Amino acid sequence: MSTVSPQEARRGLLITASTFVLWGLVPVYWHLLKAVPSLQIIAHRIVWSTVLVVAWLLATSGLRWWRSIAAQPRALWMLAGSSVAIAFNWGLYIWSINAGHVIEASLGYFINPLLSVLLGVLVLKERLRRTQWVAVVCAAAGVLWLTIDAGAPPWIALGLAVSFGIYGLLRKVVAVDPVAGLGVESVYLFVPASLLAAWGEQGHGGAFLSGWNLCTDAMLIFGGVV
Structure with a gap:
């Protein structure tokens, strides 16, 4: 049985806490762009995101990341599905x-x-210990209470949970490097996203470099990192 050193445990705790803090601040970032159509x-x-991820992959591994995945037709199909889910x-x-x-x-993310x-249990045939089932039931009860308190089915929350759940499942069953997989997903979505951005610039709410202020333009670009 592997053990985790106190130093590794502290590092893991710090990374986890930092991740949740940053994730909690993400809504503030998008809210600052509320003047821009969703x-x-x-x-x-x-x-x-495509520009940044692909540039990073090309700089660190050339085209090996693409060739390794292109040689797996099943992986290409799986990543096509996961790209739709994450979009x-x-x-x-x-x-x-x-x-x-x-x-x-x-x-939704709760x-x-x-x-x-x-x-994981139904599709991947994973098994949970009794204490894990207790934790799942407690969390499910919390979700049910919040739903009842809201007085209506949480359609947005369910849409987010289902789409991200499908995304996670597809990425779980396809054996590719995580960053390379993200690169392929980004490539799949790049053309539709570019066309959508171009359509917006034709009088449909877009004003990149032509109407929004410099800060807004910069935040849209940095949104590829967020």
Whole structure:
């Protein structure tokens, strides 16, 4: 049985805490872009994410990342499906933040681990210990209470949870490098996102480098990192 040193445990705790703090601040970032139509935000996020990720992969491994995945037709199909799932998830999340549904969006990512556990048990045939089942039931009870308290089905939360759950499942069953997989997903989405951004510039809410201020333009570009 492997053991974790105190130093590794502290490092893991720090990374986990930092991740959740940054994730909690993400809604603030997208809210600062509320003057930009949600479709344009998601289009720019995909475009700039593709540029950054592919540039990083080319700089660190040339075209090996692409060749390794292109040699696996099943992986290409799986990543095509996961790219659709994550694009839907990103779009719904950004729209929900800018439409004032922050709490329901947060509930979606609270539900997601439950769905991931369910998919793991049903699809991947994973087994849970008794204490893990107790934790799942307690979390499910919390979700049920929040749903009842809201007085209506949390459709946004369910959409986010299901899309991210499907994304996680597809990425789990395809054996590729995580960053290389993200690169392929980004390439799949790049053309549709570019066309959407170009459509926005033709009088449909887009004003990149021509109407929004410099700060907004910079935030859209940096959104590829966020």
